[in-house]
Amino acid sequence: MMKKPVLWILFLVCIASIAIAQDPNAEKYALKINAKITKKHLSILASDKYEGRETGKRGAEMAATYISGEFKKLKLLAPVNGSYLQQVSLIETSMFVNSFEVNKNVLNEGKDFQFNGSGEARTIQATELLFLASGTELELKHDLSGKVVLINHDGQTGEIAKRLSFLKSKEPALILVINSEQNNSSLSHNSGRSLRVKNGSRESFPIKVYSPPVIQINPEIANLILKNSGFNYEKATSINTPILIQAELKLSYGPVQKEVLSSNVLGYLEGTDLKNELLVYSAHYDHIGLNSDGGKDKVFNGADDDGSGTSGVLAIARAFAKAKKEGNSPRRSILFMMFTGEEKNLLGSEYYSLNPVFPMANTITNLNIDMIGRTDFIYRNTPDSTNYLYLVGTDKLSTDLHKISDKANAIYTKLKLDYRHNAKDDPTQIYYWSDHYNFAKNGVPVIFYYNGKHEDYHKGSDEINKINFNLLSKRAQLAYYTGWDLVNRDNRPVMDVKK
Numbered sequence: 138m139m140k141k142p143v144l145w146i147l148f149l150v151c152i153a154s155i156a157i158a159q160d161p162n163a164e165k166y167a168l169k170i171n172a173k174i175t176k177k178h179l180s181i182l183a184s185d186k187y188e189g190r191e192t193g194k195r196g197a198e199m200a201a202t203y204i205s206g207e208f209k210k211l212k213l214l215a216p217v218n219g220s221y222l223q224q225v226s227l228i229e230t231s232m233f234v235n236s237f238e239v240n241k242n243v244l245n246e247g248k249d250f251q252f253n254g255s256g257e258a259r260t261i262q263a264t265e266l267l268f269l270a271s272g273t274e275l276e277l278k279h280d281l282s283g284k285v286v287l288i289n290h291d292g293q294t295g296e297i298a299k300r301l302s303f304l305k306s307k308e309p310a311l312i313l314v315i316n317s318e319q320n321n322s323s324l325s326h327n328s329g330r331s332l333r334v335k336n337g338s339r340e341s342f343p344i345k346v347y348s349p350p351v352i353q354i355n356p357e358i359a360n361l362i363l364k365n366s367g368f369n370y371e372k373a374t375s376i377n378t379p380i381l382i383q384a385e386l387k388l389s390y391g392p393v394q395k396e397v398l399s400s401n402v403l404g405y406l407e408g409t410d411l412k413n414e415l416l417v418y419s420a421h422y423d424h425i426g427l428n429s430d431g432g433k434d435k436v437f438n439g440a441d442d443d444g445s446g447t448s449g450v451l452a453i454a455r456a457f458a459k460a461k462k463e464g465n466s467p468r469r470s471i472l473f474m475m476f477t478g479e480e481k482n483l484l485g486s487e488y489y490s491l492n493p494v495f496p497m498a499n500t501i502t503n504l505n506i507d508m509i510g511r512t513d514f515i516y517r518n519t520p521d522s523t524n525y526l527y528l529v530g531t532d533k534l535s536t537d538l539h540k541i542s543d544k545a546n547a548i549y550t551k552l553k554l555d556y557r558h559n560a561k562d563d564p565t566q567i568y569y570w571s572d573h574y575n576f577a578k579n580g581v582p583v584i585f586y587y588n589g590k591h592e593d594y595h596k597g598s599d600e601i602n603k604i605n606f607n608l609l610s611k612r613a614q615l616a617y618y619t620g621w622d623l624v625n626r627d628n629r630p631v632m633d634v635k636k
């Protein structure tokens with residue numbers, strides 16, 4: 138019986154200390170981060186009009202323009218010589234066909250054929266080719282290595298893709314696919330395109346494994362190939378065994394490079410007495426572009442990846458801007474930064490880390506958000522399905538930062554924080570795979586906010602109607618409260634973790 142009052146007192150002391158720790162100002166502006174505002178931003182960024190926001194393409198430019206417009210409305214400062222845009226110079230490598238001749242006829246790319254290849258410059262010459270019927274058993278028995286193979290595009294896109302990857306494993310020199318819908322086929326997508334930062338740390342990505350190029354032709358061109366063989370397209374397709382065909386073929390192709398410009402978008406909010414120190418909030422606004430494989434759904438909308446983070450950071454910026462306007466400015470400055478090129482290997486953040494607008498040494502922390510609007514495979518159908526979040530990196534450089542983050546959650550958001558992806562032996566190794574890593578490797582402590590993978594990851598179905606905006610906003614609020622403490626406390630987080 139004596140124990141009860143003691144417990145009660147302890148309980149009341151706990152409640153009181155938490156109540157004291159709450160900052161009514163922080164709570165007041167947190168209300169600016171809500172489902173209404175995040176939905177408003179995401180409805181625009183994830184719309185089909187933005188064409189999947191691929192780096193260096195029109196949709197990404199539109200997104201950058203939208204974000205700068207929002208920064209301007211919030212009266213954030215434009216820190217890149219008066220601009221919100223930090224221009225990122227990239228080198229694009231794509232594949233180019235120099236010539237393709239069939240029985241001395243010069244063919245035109247786009248009109249007569251679609252090319253899909255990668256790797257180094259190459260010339261392929263042949264005087265015979267193997268026409269394969271659709272039976273994969275037969276194909277299996279043949280030695281295709283170094284040969285030119287002609288197949289028929291029959292059946293669904295999925296089937297032909299499977300068949301092609303099987304054929305590629307047999308290492309032919311070239312695969313020709315007859316396809317009457319060659320001009321709007323999914324297989325012709327710009328697969329050879331890759332990007333890197335100009336003068337960046339990685340000079341290039343040499344492709345070591347040779348992958349045979351695939352050329353799609355229409356039945357008319359197929360007949361041109363079959364001309365001297367005694368077969369025509371109709372006749373050849375009706376025969377169910379492989380046929381060796383005499384034809385002269387010459388193909389030469391290789392990579393070409395050009396410079397492409399894209400932009401990181403930066404909005405700056407100046408602090409007061411500690412304004413030389415800086416907190417960086419970030420998310421990537423780029424995604425993977427148009428989906429030629431998707432039938433009617435041509436756009437990879439990237440609503441969760443990373444429209445959710447972009448909308449979240451825009452809402453956080455709004456909260457801090459409002460606080461400043463009402464005389465509650467943060468003591469340290471805040472940079473809100475939306476990166477380009479994340480999907481192309483963290484290019485925007487790599488560029489920023491090589492060309493920082495504010496010294497890295499003054500950058501106290503990076504809070505990076507990439508995917509916070511959904512529930513992943515692991516938490517689906519669990520009691521925490523709409524109340525969990527993965528945090529990564531929290532204690533990798535500073536145990537202070539981890540404590541600050543945990544405290545913000547304990548006082549305000551009360552999410553179930555899951556650190557499995559922060560473990561050293563985590564199979565995803567995601568600590569290295571989003572933009573925060575370009576800060577971490579420069580000695581800036583980071584927290585990465587992430588909801589994990591789901592079935593729509595990098596698919597056309599990553600759409601806005603699957604986003605839980607209350608969950609998105611609550612997760613963004615955790616980043617906001619953590620940041621509120623970081624920019625207002627007396628001391629920046631101590632770097633106390635030895636590598």
Ligand SMILES: [Zn+2]
Pocket residue numbers: 421442443479507508
């Ligand atoms: Zn992402």
